[in-house]
Amino acid sequence: MxxxxxxxxxxxxxxxxxxxxxxxxxxxxxxxxxxxxxxxxxxxxxxxxxxxxxxxxxxxxxxxxxxxxxxxxxxxxxxxxxxxxxxxxxxxxxxxxxxxxxxxxxxxxxxxxxxxxxxxxxxxxxxxxxxxxxxxxxxxxxxxxxxxxxxxxxxxxxxxxxxxxxxxxxxxxxxxxxxxFEDQEVGFRLAATGAIKDELLDYGDVAAFVLRYCLDVYPELIKKRYQLDDDIDGEDMGSLFDEIGRKRGCMLRGGLVDYDRTAELLLRELRSGTIGRITLERVPTPE
The missing domain is CATH 3.40.50.300 (P-loop containing nucleotide triphosphate hydrolases)
Incomplete structure (x- = not known):
């Protein structure tokens, strides 16, 4: 990015x-x-x-x-x-x-x-x-x-x-x-919460950032909301988007998952609190 x-x-x-x-x-x-x-x-x-x-x-x-x-x-x-x-x-x-x-x-x-x-x-x-x-x-x-x-x-x-x-x-x-923003994660967090206009960043990149973070820090919230298996691979973004898109009806003709709609859904539900109460950054650990 x-x-x-x-x-x-x-x-x-x-x-x-x-x-x-x-x-x-x-x-x-x-x-x-x-x-x-x-x-x-x-x-x-x-x-x-x-x-x-x-x-x-x-x-x-x-x-x-x-x-x-x-x-x-x-x-x-x-x-x-x-x-x-x-x-x-x-x-x-x-x-x-x-x-x-x-x-x-x-x-x-x-x-x-x-x-x-x-x-x-x-x-x-x-x-x-x-x-x-x-x-x-x-x-x-x-x-x-x-x-x-x-x-x-x-x-x-x-x-x-x-x-x-x-x-x-x-x-x-x-x-x-x-x-x-010198720190690219700052840009992702601002985009995820809606502080940056949506057209300035790729929905898919921002949604992938949110998914990775939440699977690491809030795995139960994400798994419950999107009915994901406990052994889901958090590094395989393609499979994750496929599974979430299919379960939430974000589909294209021919049975393909609409990744843009899936990403938009994820960000909308993060911003509204539908996924759960999520904080996207932690207090810095004292050196």
Whole structure:
């Protein structure tokens, strides 16, 4: 697979606009996909936000392996970040956001108090890669439809300020991907969860990556969903696609398996959680 490069003009513009607004921001909120926490963490954001207090939200926890989500939460806390688990669809964890931002801004409150200033609403910026669920999360947070929502990356095209009650002003930003992914597995994970537009990668390659990973880490979920034998050969992708395609009716004329439909089915069922709660990367082992 070639190095993935995807840096549309609106993303370069978004990065520039975020940089321009940072001087007035008190807290940075970073939304990550709980299924791929590091792969969905944009390294450009580290360069942008530098020493600003950061709240990490692990989103889509309903689709992720709960044990792995707990491991990832501790991982980011050890790095010095506050972490909240959220589910934008149900609203789980959303009520914790404003208090978490206020806790991160305690030094700022002390500064205002020492100068005899009346506290104003905190200003936070929310950052995340495309299709991480940012717009759905914001609508949950403000309890109304403020941000456009879609199931494909790149819905938010421009910045907008959104009031969250009287205590928080939130700057919404377009999702930003970085110019290229040196680690090809990062590209596969982003493609598997829908963060990269589907037409940029081959469905078959991404589905094969998911199958190999799940047969290694979550074999029972895959075998149960697709009625595979216990002695199935996880290295023989052709036979695996044949068996899944036949059992799920993804067929062409002449009795041949439609590999494209089989791959599409697998990715659709991964993204919806139909296969089960799956996390596609593990916390790094300390060296």
């Amino acid at each position: 070639k190095t993935i490069q995807w840096y549309p003009g609106h993303m370069a513009k978004a990065r520039r606009e975020i940089n321009e607004k940072l001087s007035m921001i008190d807290v940075v909120i970073e939304l990550l996909d709980a299924r791929i926490p590091v792969s969905s963490q944009n390294p450009v954001i580290d360069e942008l936000v530098q020493h600003k207090p950061r709240l990490i939200l692990l989103n889509k926890t309903d689709l992720a392996d709960p044990k792995q989500t707990e491991h990832w939460k501790h991982f980011f806390e050890r790095q010095g970040h506050a972490v909240v688990e959220v589910n934008s669809q149900t609203g789980q964890g959303v009520k914790k956001i404003v208090p978490a931002c206020q806790a991160l801004a305690k030094d700022l409150y002390r500064k205002w108090e020492s100068k005899g200033m009346k506290p104003r609403a905190l200003r936070a910026v929310i950052l995340g890669i495309p299709n991480v669920g940012k717009s759905t999360f914001i609508n949950r947070l403000v309890n109304k439809r403020q941000a456009k929502v879609g199931d494909r990356p790149g819905i938010t095209k421009q910045q907008q300020w959104i009031k969250v009650g009287t205590s928080l002003d939130l700057l919404d930003t377009p999702g930003i991907l970085w110019p290229k």
